[in-house]
Amino acid sequence: MKRLSVFLLFNVLPFALYGQSIELSGRVSGATDVENIHVINKTQQLFTITDKNGRFNILAKLNDTLAFSSIQHQPKEVVVSGNIIKEKVMFVFLEEQINKLDEVVVGKVLTGNLMSDIENIDGNRPINFFDVGIPGYTGKPATQSERRLAQAGEFKPIMLLGLLGGSMPLDPLINTISGRTKMLKNRVELEEREALMQRVKSRLAKDFFLSNPLDDDLKMDFFYFCADDEHFIKYCKNKTDFEILIFLRKKYRQYKENLSTNKK
Structure with a gap:
């Protein structure tokens, strides 16, 4: 009986454990940054990402x-082997993604030295606001709706104090009463949702649908x-x-539930 117990412990039990999910600790290495690499268990439809050191658990x-x-x-792609299950760790090396283009030489050859290349380029450099000594905006360009909202202004109660001096701005008050300011705010938010949704889709869709078909x-x-969710931007x-x-x-689980309900 004792021999049978030892046999089961060292021969049968490990194989039984192989059929159960365990938490693997892994590390990804490579020539470039290894943070935020997507790790997807395609079999069980699980996902995670690596930390700044390339480490992950799944x-x-x-x-x-x-x-x-x-x-x-x-x-x-890596298939989980018996040795990985036994050790509960795995190491993965990823090769750098290099997009090679056919070599084409047009005009003068650039050296990579910015100041040297600027001197070698024919033509005059465009004048900007720094050249003429005036302040300029270097942030993100506003959209048309954002510019219209800024022009419409937003009424604030403190503006009523302007009545005492006869200089109260009328546009913010008129636009608030007419509903134009509210309409422009809604339009700006819709455009922000659309732009954010497109960025999320282009960056994550491929990997997300691998584990969520x-x-x-x-x-x-x-x-x-997803973008229609009131907390989408948050x-x-x-x-x-x-x-x-x-x-x-x-949102995927909610979406699938809606599909099932609509089919009934």
Whole structure:
């Protein structure tokens, strides 16, 4: 009986564990930045991202397929082996993604030295506001709707004090009463949602749908469904990929439930 117990402990039990999911600790290395690399368990539809040191943790079992991808690296898939399950660790090296173009020489050859190349280029440099000694705006250019909203102004109660001096601005008051300011605010928010949704889609759609399958004709509709959420900007603007993916996964479950309800 004792021999049988030892046999089961060292021979049968490990194979039984191989069929269960365990948490793997991994590290990605490469020639370029290894932070925010997408790690997707395609078999179990799980995902995570690496930290600044390339480390990650993810649930997996024997023969699961883990996919690694980022803009800077070539995609790579790793099948979880028995040795990985036994050690509960894995190391992955990603090769740099290099987009090679045919060499074409047009005009003068640039050396890479900015000041030297500027001197070698024919033509006059365009004059900017620094050249004439006036202040200028160097931030993000405003959209047409943002410019119109700024021109419309926003009425504030403190502006009523201007009546005492006879200099109260009328445009903000008129635009507030007529509803134009509110309409312009809504338009600016819609444009911000659309732009943010397109950025999220272009950056995360490919990896997200690897672990959350959806018909091609529904993928664009899904992202509009996400953008319609009142908390979309809060959860997706200036957030990490991991935080955005959590939000998308929550909306994905809601979207699938809606599809099932509509089919009934």
